[in-house]
Amino acid sequence: MTDTQATRSFDTSSSGLVSESPEKGSSDSMSIHSPKPRVAGNGYHFPGSNSSIDQSMNSITPPAHASPTLLAVNPMSRSDSTTLLGAEGQVPPSILSPAFTPPTTPSTPLIVPVASKNPPKLMEELPRVNCIVRARIPTTTGTEIFLHLYQNNIDNKEHLAIVFGNKIRSKSLDAPREGETELDRMIRGAYTGRLFPGRTSSRIDDSPMSSRVPSRAASSTSLSKMAPTAQLTTPEGSTRTAPLVRIHSECYTGEIAWSARCDCGEQLDEAARLMSLDPAGGVVVYLRQEGRGIGLGEKLKAYNLQDLGNDTVQANLILRHPADARSYGLATAILMDLELVNIRLLTNNPDKIAAVEGPGKGVKVVERVPMIPLAWQNLKGGVTGKEVGDYLRTKITQMGHLLDLPADGN
Numbered sequence: 001m002t003d004t005q006a007t008r009s010f011d012t013s014s015s016g017l018v019s020e021s022p023e024k025g026s027s028d029s030m031s032i033h034s035p036k037p038r039v040a041g042n043g044y045h046f047p048g049s050n051s052s053i054d055q056s057m058n059s060i061t062p063p064a065h066a067s068p069t070l071l072a073v074n075p076m077s078r079s080d081s082t083t084l085l086g087a088e089g090q091v092p093p094s095i096l097s098p099a100f101t102p103p104t105t106p107s108t109p110l111i112v113p114v115a116s117k118n119p120p121k122l123m124e125e126l127p128r129v130n131c132i133v134r135a136r137i138p139t140t141t142g143t144e145i146f147l148h149l150y151q152n153n154i155d156n157k158e159h160l161a162i163v164f165g166n167k168i169r170s171k172s173l174d175a176p177r178e179g180e181t182e183l184d185r186m187i188r189g190a191y192t193g194r195l196f197p198g199r200t201s202s203r204i205d206d207s208p209m210s211s212r213v214p215s216r217a218a219s220s221t222s223l224s225k226m227a228p229t230a231q232l233t234t235p236e237g238s239t240r241t242a243p244l245v246r247i248h249s250e251c252y253t254g255e256i257a258w259s260a261r262c263d264c265g266e267q268l269d270e271a272a273r274l275m276s277l278d279p280a281g282g283v284v285v286y287l288r289q290e291g292r293g294i295g296l297g298e299k300l301k302a303y304n305l306q307d308l309g310n311d312t313v314q315a316n317l318i319l320r321h322p323a324d325a326r327s328y329g330l331a332t333a334i335l336m337d338l339e340l341v342n343i344r345l346l347t348n349n350p351d352k353i354a355a356v357e358g359p360g361k362g363v364k365v366v367e368r369v370p371m372i373p374l375a376w377q378n379l380k381g382g383v384t385g386k387e388v389g390d391y392l393r394t395k396i397t398q399m400g401h402l403l404d405l406p407a408d409g410n
């Protein structure tokens with residue numbers, strides 16, 4: 001765990017990033033589809049099982065703590081999985097509503113079709129976004145960032161842009177609002193330079209500090225101690241002025257709960273470190289599409305399916321979700337609001353590159369900067385272990401991520 005992960009993880013205010021509203025697939029909607037479980041021996045039993053032990057026990061009432069929608073696992077029976085997969089053993093198409101949960105969960109690894117490599121849905125029209133507030137955040141690493149909070153017209157989540165450097169500004173934030181005072185503008189972050197006690201104008205920064213160079217150089221030094229500099233694959237001189245951008249999808253487990261099942265926390269830290277070092281600055285667009293868009297509750301079920309032997313793609317499919325349910329129109333709209341035309345995108349995900357440019361090519365990815373797991377580069381601070389190894393391998397082999405497995409296969 002890196003310094004920033006440790007610090008961020010203990011900051012309870014970070015939990016504000018969790019959705020205010022229940023994710024799709026909440027238990028309310030599932031109860032329609034889930035047969036009520038009955039206790040059988042030390043587990044739960046579904047109607048239809050022929051085990052004698054189950055039959056003798058099936059009238060016992062479940063304990064009070066049991067969810068009425070708890071899914072049964074009967075390790076002896078393959079009939080559950082047959083039901084789940086259909087007559088031909090096929091998983092139903094992934095267009096089913098994320099709110100749908102199958103009536104049962106198979107107990108052993110299943111052979112399911114490889115996820116379709118469909119690119120994400122491209123919106124014909126970009127969503128409208130509005131930056132409603134921006135604030136300076138001095139970070140625990142010493143780097144100052146500007147957190148921009150966005151609202152939009154397609155969901156009610158608060159998506160974020162974490163801006164590094166003071167050159168990148170939001171059009172919608174800076175636009176004057178009818179009837180607002182200078183104080184109103186400063187309160188919502190529509191000011192230039194720095195705020196200081198007694199400042200009266202949002203536009204003219206006449207503080208003694210304003211002539212000083214911002215402290216980014218100093219803070220970069222402290223961030224650079226977090227890990228040795230990763231290799232940037234910038235062709236000589238060609239794209240240096242384009243800012244680095246990372247489009248990052250919410251991962252409560254990897255960013256807050258110290259999970260070593262994925263490398264999401266590490267990627268966020270590494271993106272921040274690279275952006276703090278880059279003279280062109282950078283932006284992390286933090287999209288609230290937890291669990292590749294299926295929500296935290298469903299992702300946790302997917303984790304249990306992974307512990308039962310399925311990979312991360314199979315787990316999504318078994319839960320009747322697409323392998324990847326995300327879209328990137330909001331990211332495009334946010335980048336356009338920040339007036340970023342040419343960007344260098346930090347990603348291994350080919351879908352993101354294809355999607356972020358948007359229908360009218362409002363944003364152009366002039367370079368992809370790979371995100372190589374720190375452990376694979378023998379650098380300190382990387383997430384290690386069997387689970388993250390499996391997760392990364394599945395991304396490469398099933399989801400087409402642009403990353404080479406290390407020679408030892410781990």
Ligand SMILES: Nc1nc2c(ncn2[C@@H]2O[C@H](COP(=O)(O)OP(=O)(O)OP(=O)(O)O)[C@@H](O)[C@H]2O)c(=O)[nH]1
Pocket residue numbers: 247248249250251252261262264267289290291292293294299302303312316346347348349352371391401
């Ligand atoms: N459904 C599901 N989602 C997961 C799992 N592990 C991590 N995630 C989610 O996967 C997403 C990772 O997204 P990003 O960090 O944007 O990365 P990416 O699209 O994989 O690609 P890169 O840009 O190359 O990192 C987050 O929303 C995580 O919550 C898993 O096992 N199952």
